[in-house]
Amino acid sequence: MKADSWLWVDSASKVREAVEDMDQSLLIALDTEYDSLHYFREKLCLVQIRAAKRTYVFDPLNGIDLAFLRPYLADPRLLKITHAGDNDIRILKRDYNFEFNNLFDTQRAAHILGCRYLALSHIVERYLGVEIEKTKKMQRSKWELRPLSEGQLEYAVQDTVYLADLYRQLDERLCQRGMKDQARKVFEEMTAVSWREKTLDSLGHRKIKGYDTLTRDQQERLKRLYRWRFKKAKQTNRAMFLILSDQELLSLSKGKWQSDEELQSANILSSEKTNLYGCELGKTLSAAC
Known part of the structure; x- marks a missing residue:
């Protein structure tokens, strides 16, 4: 060039x-x-x-x-x-x-x-x-x-x-x-086209691989986690997969964590993500119980 x-x-x-x-x-x-x-x-x-x-x-x-x-x-x-x-x-x-x-x-x-x-x-x-x-x-x-x-x-x-x-x-x-x-x-x-912000796919959680293997309660937890991730991505202007991956959402939906320490010991998320999102995830998962 x-x-x-x-x-x-x-x-x-x-x-x-x-x-x-x-x-x-x-x-x-x-x-x-x-x-x-x-x-x-x-x-x-x-x-x-x-x-x-x-x-x-x-x-x-x-x-x-x-x-x-x-x-x-x-x-x-x-x-x-x-x-x-x-x-x-x-x-x-x-x-x-x-x-x-x-x-x-x-x-x-x-x-x-x-x-x-x-x-x-x-x-x-x-x-x-x-x-x-x-x-x-x-x-x-x-x-x-x-x-x-x-x-x-x-x-x-x-x-x-x-x-x-x-x-x-x-x-x-x-x-x-x-x-x-x-x-x-x-x-x-x-x-004439115009920019439109991404909107939540209300059934997007059902498209995550492994959804059909979950119990009904776990599916409800996954739904809440999925919606929390969308809201967090929008708030921070970060791609959703950088907040939490689909597989991290799926793994989180299978357990009930009482504290950040329990979440950390489960080895699902990195220490950085646990520190960043642990409190919010705990509230989200508790609400789904």
């Missing part, structure tokens, strides 16, 4: 450079990196925008106000290109109250054209003849940690590099097949 193909934006002067480039652009490619694995609510970690000259990597965690992007994303004359951009739009709306107009999504366009495999790497290879490597491991890396690795930066920048050329190829084929209006309707629906 060439050093001059992207710019890490961490100062007002670099923001001005990005703005000047976007002002001269007829279209921009947009992508984000966020952590939805470790948090209850997805945490936005990067915003990447490719304009006429290069890709600009904005760090929403370094204190730079990204509100200056609002008129560009809302401008109906400036085309915004995304790939599977639904969640990008939702999170940017949630965090910055942005409005989106004039969108082209390459994944949705490829789907309309009948593509079976819709990952960016597959579509880029099919329509542009370029092989790119996209791994789940990198996608799920800890994007909030700084500094980012060279591999992370290359991954983030690469997501925007091919979108403009891909748009031209896909748009031409949509025109040839008379599918432009169909695609336009899909893209307009995408701009």
Whole structure:
């Protein structure tokens, strides 16, 4: 990846450079990196925008106000290109109250054209003849940690590099097949999406492996533990599995603990989790008796 193909934006002067480039652009490619694995609510970690000259990597965690992007994303004359951009739009709306107009999504366009495999790497290879490597491991890396690795930066920048050329190829084929209006309707629906917080699956406890092996009382205890975990994850903005795993919930539902010491000696939870949650778990389990 060439050093001059992207710019890490961490100062007002670099923001001005990005703005000047976007002002001269007829279209921009947009992508984000966020952590939805470790948090209850997805945490936005990067915003990447490719304009006429290069890709600009904005760090929403370094204190730079990204509100200056609002008129560009809302401008109906400036085309915004995304790939599977639904969640990008939702999170940017949630965090910055942005409005989106004039969108082209390459994944949705490829789907309309009948593509079976819709990952960016597959579509880029099919329509542009370029092989790119996209791994789940990198996608799920800890994007909030700084500094980012060279591999992370290359991954983030690469997501925007091919979108403009891909748009031209896909748009031409949509025109040839008379599918432009169909695609336009899909893209307009995408701009209207909004972020919704996770809601409790009231029957989620029944989906935990081993539920059917429990007694009725134990199933009721599991139900209460499951609901406590959801509430705790929401309160602390941590992924539910980081609070307690499904198997930890199942094991806890089988016993009756009178104290943190008994819970600790049962060797179900780590000392850290027992210290953090022991009192609350005790109350939750007692209520289920």
